Amino acid sequence: MKVPACRQILFETARRILQEAAFAFTDDPEDSGREPGGAFMACSVAFNGPFHGAMALASGERLASILAANMLGVDEDDPDADRKKADALGEILNMICGNALPEIAGTRAEFAITAPEPLSEPQFETMLSNVPEHKLHTADIVVEGFDAFLVLILDREDAQAL
Amino acid sequence: MGFNILIVDDSEIIRSMIARTVRMAGVPVDKLLTAGNGAEALQLLNSNWVDLVFADINMPVMDGVQMIERMHEHEVLCNVPVVVISTEGSETKIEKLHQKGVVAFFRKPFTPEMIRGAIVEVLGEWDEGSGLPTDSF
Numbered sequence: 664m665k666v667p668a669c670r671q672i673l674f675e676t677a678r679r680i681l682q683e684a685a686f687a688f689t690d691d692p693e694d695s696g697r698e699p700g701g702a703f704m705a706c707s708v709a710f711n712g713p714f715h716g717a718m719a720l721a722s723g724e725r726l727a728s729i730l731a732a733n734m735l736g737v738d739e740d741d742p743d744a745d746r747k748k749a750d751a752l753g754e755i756l757n758m759i760c761g762n763a764l765p766e767i768a769g770t771r772a773e774f775a776i777t778a779p780e781p782l783s784e785p786q787f788e789t790m791l792s793n794v795p796e797h798k799l800h801t802a803d804i805v806v807e808g809f810d811a812f813l814v815l816i817l818d819r820e821d822a823q824a825l
Numbered sequence: 826m827g828f829n830i831l832i833v834d835d836s837e838i839i840r841s842m843i844a845r846t847v848r849m850a851g852v853p854v855d856k857l858l859t860a861g862n863g864a865e866a867l868q869l870l871n872s873n874w875v876d877l878v879f880a881d882i883n884m885p886v887m888d889g890v891q892m893i894e895r896m897h898e899h900e901v902l903c904n905v906p907v908v909v910i911s912t913e914g915s916e917t918k919i920e921k922l923h924q925k926g927v928v929a930f931f932r933k934p935f936t937p938e939m940i941r942g943a944i945v946e947v948l949g950e951w952d953e954g955s956g957l958p959t960d961s962f
């Protein structure tokens with residue numbers, strides 16, 4: 664699949680999932696003001712099927728906090744707030760991955776997707792730096808005024824031809 | 826009086842979201858049980874009457890497909906309807922799940938209308954006031 668098409672699928676799928684699952688709305692990155700996002704948070708899932716790879720989502724904790732609040736009604740005073748923010752980010756990623764793969768590989772292609780795993784900032788950066796450019800597809804998303812970064816790694820040479 | 830509903834998902838956030846959606850949908854609930862995988866779900870099914878199961882597919886220890894297969898081997902549990910709510914929704918997988926007796930499949934994200942619709946389809950309408958099935962009036 665060509666890079667612009669893949670990026671568009673990532674962006675459109677993320678936009679829909681964020682809206683439907685977390686009532687969070689995306690803005691045009693070109694003309695929206697950005698707010699400081701707080702501490703770095705990221706998570707990843709791996710998938711295996713007609714091709715394999717991984718998807719990762721990074722944001723600041725303020726966006727994760729909004730997602731958790733909208734998905735579960737979690738407040739900052741909740742003693743489990745940190746874990747629930749990470750869970751919310753992970754589940755949003757899981758849903759984006761599950762909904763984007765059929766757009767990329769077709770609706771009959773079966774994939775197994777692993778449970779979301781948290782990533783530290785160095786782990787996230789290492790993951791990006793270790794992937795050849797032609798396997799890496801990314802989308803910058805502004806959600807509720809905060810930056811988020813979605814990454815898809817298609818780990819098979821002929822995935823480019825999809 | 827209400828339904829006993831079992832929610833099976835390894836994600837606590839998804840279990841909570843489904844539970845909240847069931848309540849928002851106005852479903853009369855007696856017991857809302859939750860399990861983190863298929864094995865935990867089977868234990869609950871063996872010790873509680875359950876009217877409907879909402880289950881994920883990919884879970885550690887025992888996945889949703891294994892759980893459904895084990896339910897089908899059981900003379901009572903084989904009659905408990907299962908609705909699958911999963912992130913993975915290939916047509917091939919949905920066909921296989923229907924062959925295994927799954928009554929409905931939803932891909933996440935889900936809406937209260939989907940959950941309510943599945944419950945109405947499987948368990949029938951209920952009276953909003955009493956929670957009794959409408960065909961009992």
